[in-house]
Amino acid sequence: MLVRFGETWHAWSVFAKMPERDVFSWNIMVGGYGKAGLLEDALDLYHRMMWAGVRPDVYTFPCVLRSCGGVPDWRMGREVHAHVLRFGFGEEVDVLNALVTMYAKCGDAVAARKVFDGLQLFLNMLQDEEMNGLAVKMGFATDAAFCNSLIQMYASLGMMGQARTVFSRMDTRDAMSWTDMISGYEKNGFPDKALEVYALTEVNNVSPDGITIASALAACACLGRLDVGVKLHELSESKGFMGYILVANALLEMYAKSKHIDKAIEIFRCMPEKDVVSWSSMIAGFCFNRRNFEALYYFRHMLADVEPNSVTFIATLAACAATGALRSGKEIHAHVLRCVIGSEGYLPNALIYWYVECGQIGYAWAQFCVHGTKDIVTWNTMLAGFAAHGHGDTTLSFFNQMVKIGECPDEVTFIALLCACSRGGMVSEGWELFHSMTEKYSIVPNLKHYACMVDLLSRAGRLMEAYNFINEMPISPDAAVWGALLNGCRIHSHVELGELAAKYVLELEPNDAGYHVLLCDLYADAGRWDKLGRVRKTMREKGLDHDSGCSWIEVKGVVHAFLTDDASHPQIREINTVLEGIYERMKISGAPVESHSPEDKQVSKDDIFCGHSERLAVAFGLINTRPGTSICVTKKQYTCQSCHRILKMISNIVRRDVIVRDSKQLHHFKDGSCSCGDEGHG
């Protein structure tokens, strides 16, 4: 009784005073600790039960295995598996199901499958009509507890077809049967089907409990289905589930993923108690809504309240990566090392990705080297990192090394590879890799691969070849594919083809400011001021010119943000002095500085003082960081051509690496050239 009210500690004191304890009382205690989330305690209690010489029964195992899967503790799970066999429960479906789920949660798919296969014969008998009839007659083939157990097992192995068969065979389904189906579909990547099943609960007058609602909300979050989500919110309120932390957390997630982060904040603030999931969901929610600084702010506040876990760190590192926050990320890295969870799941990959995004390819490499078990994501992150920093040859040789040790590339691998070829101007290598996708690795190229190929060809000046390539694509091209051609036309000043590409791009993405700017750059470079004026007018009409530039740089852990023509920074005088000095040195070196303005095509002071935010941020970095260190700036928008040109020169003049992460890609400027391989940038 006390356990049911969540008073585990109180229950323990009663339990401890009991003169005699049978397997029944032990089961209640082990189950109670498990349900209260005190998984380690539940396992400890199970050990004590064993030492006390109590013989476990059929109820003991699902309960203790659930805790093993929840930790997850694979070694303990195996130990319990041995007990299952020793005590003769090796043929109990409910126990075997719990074993399958436990192994699945511990990431041991092989063992899960092995246990499952042992059951297959029995399950096949149920598929057989005669046996099924017999089972029905005996009253257990449609028994809710038994069937729920089967559904869970099938769902944990991703066999939703079988789960559905069992589900439809049932006479009476309880809330758990419905929840199993909803969460099964959601977890196996069919959130739409999950919501279809949820809709049936309404038709069938099923009363959903908190877990049912949370599972349906997860599916809403996945699909961004705010309409269903809001109904579930109302239902939760009417049923009094809002105080249930699981439901409140699922609601946060749903609102954040449906782009209603303010509603998520409202719910979060009303929560009397917040756990690690609530905080992590908010951090991830801010990232999802591109409010990365708030994500970092919440992370700092969280530390005073609850202990972060690996999910928290992964979400926070994503915010650090998006903002180029090197110092904050390093703090997290230190936390990770202290908490000894550095090798947990996806976390090492998140660290590599964050170092890459902050322009620290060397540290990313060091992190890669110390990372124990590398999966395909680890390799892909590193490959993409080398590609982004302009190390084309390294990317390809690294790929060969990867294949040599037996790692099988996936579709993401080829995006990184084609990107590297494109930036390094390696056309024949790019073609070869593109063909090898289907011929050697049976990977069907998707839109991203096609966009990479168009980028590769058009950057190399093979504009007609790129155009023909698009026309021969087996799938219809998206804006990114035409955008790559437009960019190539801009680099090689091919106005006519560029206009054609722009026509398709703007049909598909009529309100994308970046593509409009690209077209402006094409006209500006070709000196077509009349047409440039017309595009600018369209942008004004569409309200695309209001998004003024914003760049920021982190210096000594403090983020300094700059807007276009920003004169508000306390160091603005020094910034202007630095820019002026660079301008003087450019003049001396005779650098061919071109202007955006039609009147003045010669070296112009306007170039250096154009007020674009990234230049202000870079100049600020030059003043406030040690000589020789690299300068990392993050920009919210697309870097304009003029800035790109100037930044190349700055990197040459000051002999420092300048890294600018804009909305499209990473630019690593070094000794007068850029990693993006954009030769047309001047």
Next chain:
DNA sequence: TTAGGGTTAG
């Protein structure tokens, strides 16, 4: 009138 279904990252 004991178990088994659940939320966060990628």
